[in-house]
Amino acid sequence: MTVPLSFAGKVVLVTGAGGGLGREYALAFAERGASVVVNDLGGDIKGGGKSSSAADKVVEVIKAKGGKAVANYDSVEDGEKLIQTALDAFGRIDIVVNNAGILRDRSFARTSDLDWDLIHRVHLRGSFMVTRAAWNHMKNQQFGRIIMTSSAAGIYGNFGQANYSAAKLGLLGLANTLAIEGRKYNIHCNTIAPTAGSRLTETVMPPDLVESLKAEYVSPLVLWLCHEQCQENGGLFEVGAGWIGKLRWERTLGSIVRHKNQHVTPEEVRDKWDQICDFTNATKPASIQESLHTLVEVLSKVEAGERLGGNPTRGLASTTSAINPSEAVGKMIGEMTFSYTHMHCILYALGVGMSTKEPDHLKFLYEGHEDFSCLPTFGVIPAQVSMMEGGLANVPGLNIDPTRILHGEQYLELYKPLPTSGTLTSKSSIADILDKGSGAVILLDVHTYNNQELVCYSQFSVFVVGAGGFGGKRSSDQAVVTVPPPNRVPDIVVTDETTRDQAALYRLSGDWNPLHIDPAFAALGGFKSPILHGLCSFGFAARHVLKQYADNDVSRFKSIKVRFVKPVLPGQSIQTKMWKEGNRIHFECKVKETGAVVLAGAYIDLHPASDASTVSAETEVLQSDLVFAEIGRRIKDLGGELVKKVNAIFGWEITKGGKTAAQWTIDLKTGNGALHKGPYSGKADVTITVSDEDFMDVVAGKTNPQKAFFAGKLKVRGNIMLSQKLETILKDYAKL
Ligand code: NAI
Numbered sequence: 001m002t003v004p005l006s007f008a009g010k011v012v013l014v015t016g017a018g019g020g021l022g023r024e025y026a027l028a029f030a031e032r033g034a035s036v037v038v039n040d041l042g043g044d045i046k047g048g049g050k051s052s053s054a055a056d057k058v059v060e061v062i063k064a065k066g067g068k069a070v071a072n073y074d075s076v077e078d079g080e081k082l083i084q085t086a087l088d089a090f091g092r093i094d095i096v097v098n099n100a101g102i103l104r105d106r107s108f109a110r111t112s113d114l115d116w117d118l119i120h121r122v123h124l125r126g127s128f129m130v131t132r133a134a135w136n137h138m139k140n141q142q143f144g145r146i147i148m149t150s151s152a153a154g155i156y157g158n159f160g161q162a163n164y165s166a167a168k169l170g171l172l173g174l175a176n177t178l179a180i181e182g183r184k185y186n187i188h189c190n191t192i193a194p195t196a197g198s199r200l201t202e203t204v205m206p207p208d209l210v211e212s213l214k215a216e217y218v219s220p221l222v223l224w225l226c227h228e229q230c231q232e233n234g235g236l237f238e239v240g241a242g243w244i245g246k247l248r249w250e251r252t253l254g255s256i257v258r259h260k261n262q263h264v265t266p267e268e269v270r271d272k273w274d275q276i277c278d279f280t281n282a283t284k285p286a287s288i289q290e291s292l293h294t295l296v297e298v299l300s301k302v303e304a305g306e307r308l309g310g311n312p313t314r315g316l317a318s319t320t321s322a323i324n325p326s327e328a329v330g331k332m333i334g335e336m337t338f339s340y341t342h343m344h345c346i347l348y349a350l351g352v353g354m355s356t357k358e359p360d361h362l363k364f365l366y367e368g369h370e371d372f373s374c375l376p377t378f379g380v381i382p383a384q385v386s387m388m389e390g391g392l393a394n395v396p397g398l399n400i401d402p403t404r405i406l407h408g409e410q411y412l413e414l415y416k417p418l419p420t421s422g423t424l425t426s427k428s429s430i431a432d433i434l435d436k437g438s439g440a441v442i443l444l445d446v447h448t449y450n451n452q453e454l455v456c457y458s459q460f461s462v463f464v465v466g467a468g469g470f471g472g473k474r475s476s477d478q479a480v481v482t483v484p485p486p487n488r489v490p491d492i493v494v495t496d497e498t499t500r501d502q503a504a505l506y507r508l509s510g511d512w513n514p515l516h517i518d519p520a521f522a523a524l525g526g527f528k529s530p531i532l533h534g535l536c537s538f539g540f541a542a543r544h545v546l547k548q549y550a551d552n553d554v555s556r557f558k559s560i561k562v563r564f565v566k567p568v569l570p571g572q573s574i575q576t577k578m579w580k581e582g583n584r585i586h587f588e589c590k591v592k593e594t595g596a597v598v599l600a601g602a603y604i605d606l607h608p609a610s611d612a613s614t615v616s617a618e619t620e621v622l623q624s625d626l627v628f629a630e631i632g633r634r635i636k637d638l639g640g641e642l643v644k645k646v647n648a649i650f651g652w653e654i655t656k657g658g659k660t661a662a663q664w665t666i667d668l669k670t671g672n673g674a675l676h677k678g679p680y681s682g683k684a685d686v687t688i689t690v691s692d693e694d695f696m697d698v699v700a701g702k703t704n705p706q707k708a709f710f711a712g713k714l715k716v717r718g719n720i721m722l723s724q725k726l727e728t729i730l731k732d733y734a735k736l
Pocket of ligand 1: 019021039054074076100126194201
């Protein structure tokens with residue numbers, strides 16, 4: 001049994017609650033503990049007359065059941081008075097259900113001014129007046145839930161309801177914008193198009209239907225949308241007969257009908273009509289930004305049409321994202337080399353805000369310093385080359401538009417401090433692809449080597465706007481995930497200014513996207529001015545943590561994970577809040593001037609101070625290391641035979657004290673088999689996570705793998721059936 005949704009402590013106003021749907025909502029809210037303002041003018045269905053009895057009766061019913069309610073008899077056009085009733089009786093207003101309504105159906109030709117105006121006054125203006133009166137109260141208390149009541153007549157049109165359809169769809173437009181303006185105050189606004197038997201519908205529906213389409217089938221949706229747990233915002237739902245469905249916009253790929261330096265002609269429109277109206281591969285734009293983006297894209301396509309000699313009238317289909325995960329996942333993007341000197345390290349340090357004003361920054365800014373070091377987050381610079389050079393768009397199965405890519409999250413793990421000069425080779429592969437509906441998330445794994453030695457591992461989470469909806473999964477065990485900070489005041493807060501030229505400086509480290517320097521380009525992307533690189537704020541935050549918790553000792557840096565939430569503008573100040581939990585430093589960054597969170601769910605893992613001079617994963621003494629060494633020897637001797645018998649790749653995560661202490665890959669699939677220590681760039685068929693101690697118990701035959709699995713000591717990802725072959729591999733070592 002799930003926990004019932006309670007509205008205890010919440011104050012709800014339902015307009016037009018004297019009968020029909022509104023009455024049902026009022027009763028349902030009251031039953032679940034809300035204090036309810038039952039508003040009803042008590043007029044006839046055409047908007048004439050007035051009486052207090054409708055609202056009073058509903059209040060009586062609520063009170064008789066032990067609920068809390070007061071009546072209000074004003075018209076919704078007097079919005080302030082309705083809200084005042086809530087404040088006078090209960091001291092606050094949390095939820096507004098705009099439900100009051102009338103009908104004045106006429107064929108369009110016979111619709112009078114009064115028919116038009118009255119409908120608009122009650123439905124559209126009434127909802128506006130009531131909601132505006134409640135808005136600031138909701139804003140101040142950082143909570144509000146609003147329902148607009150639209151209608152299928154508005155969505156689809158209906159004979160004889162021109163006035164009503166127009167007002168009802170007007171409510172959807174109102175709700176769309178309130179959802180955007182309210183979001184940051186936790187005010188959510190959703191729209192319903194209900195169907196239920198009531199006095200409004202008994203004139204148009206047969207009596208049986210009026211009887212069977214009960215109002216009580218609609219109220220549960222309204223209650224859920226108004227609950228504090230519900231995060232839905234800006235949604236439109238059809239509801240009735242015990243069914244609920246959600247609606248959204250769909251748009252054809254369309255066709256470009258303009259040629260560079262030529263007029264657009266109606267003939268071109270006619271000739272392209274089929275393509276303009278063809279819903280094959282239609283997109284589902286969900287915001288005005290997505291809508292505008294298409295136009296910006298078209299402008300550049302038309303412009304480029306002649307220069308590239310391409311066909312400027314082709315549809316957008318060729319550049320609209322199409323993703324096929326089964327083709328793309330696991331694909332290597334290729335090897336990229338990156339050569340650098342001390343100059344690049346220093347330039348990067350300046351780019352992320354280091355300054356000679358701070359004496360302890362000198363070790364990152366002066367190559368002659370006795371402890372000259374490269375900042376750990378510089379690791380993303382060689383790794384990002386694969387993205388910068390358009391590698392992603394060339395992967396088979398990844399037909400994506402590079403202009404729609406956003407950098408969503410970043411993970412970086414160092415296996416040893418970065419050299420201050422050298423040539424690094426990065427190998428990238430598509431670790432997984434997620435379908436987030438509005439877009440796709442591509443997880444790009446990059447392993448960076450110094451000769452043969454793995455130096456660092458990066459995971460870029462790349463969000464491709466509009467590329468979702470291909471029927472893929474929403475999460476992946478390949479993803480390194482963000483972690484919320486502890487629920488307490490931060491241990492340390494550091495504020496640091498970026499300069500007006502921060503982005504201009506940071507880009508010299510290799511991210512040449514004009515979005516960060518060219519005002520015209522930034523404006524096309526919807527920004528007031530060029531924005532700072534997300535990875536620049538990332539660098540700022542990382543050095544804040546490194547200074548506060550590791551005394552700027554780069555050998556203590558293990559890994560970092562962040563989610564990019566919003567951009568910083570050059571010149572703004574970055575405020576980093578930090579929480580220490582063991583060797584993990586959680587952090588969150590805000591823009592000081594606006595309070596906007598820019599980096600969230602972020603953390604840095606440090607090596608313990610005692611291990612500072614060496615990297616701990618290397619120094620940790622693991623009993624399992626001996627076993628793997630032995631397995632390695634066996635593979636050398638008997639590899640071919642084992643490959644035939646087993647034919648699988650096993651990944652191992654050995655943990656110590658709850659943290660990953662070693663990773664091994666036993667490849668008994670390719671060639672004569674191989675053993676590899678450290679993160680594996682390919683894909684294991686099955687990955688087993690087990691503590692060093694439990695691993696030894698299994699190996700020593702003290703427990704069998706199945707038992708360990710059911711006891712939760714051994715976790716298996718991937719092809720679980722293969723774990724049956726474990727015994728074959730491990731039992732030979734039981735003698736150890
Ligand atoms: P209803 O007529 O039973 O309820 C509407 C209530 O609003 C009435 O009690 C009326 O006195 C009150 N009202 C009218 N003007 C008012 C004003 N100026 N100020 C305060 N109260 C006022 O109708 P029903 O069916 O319950 O409709 C509720 C809402 O759902 C309406 O907005 C209607 O347009 C909408 N709707 C209903 C559908 C249905 O199948 N019942 C279909 C689509 C939309």
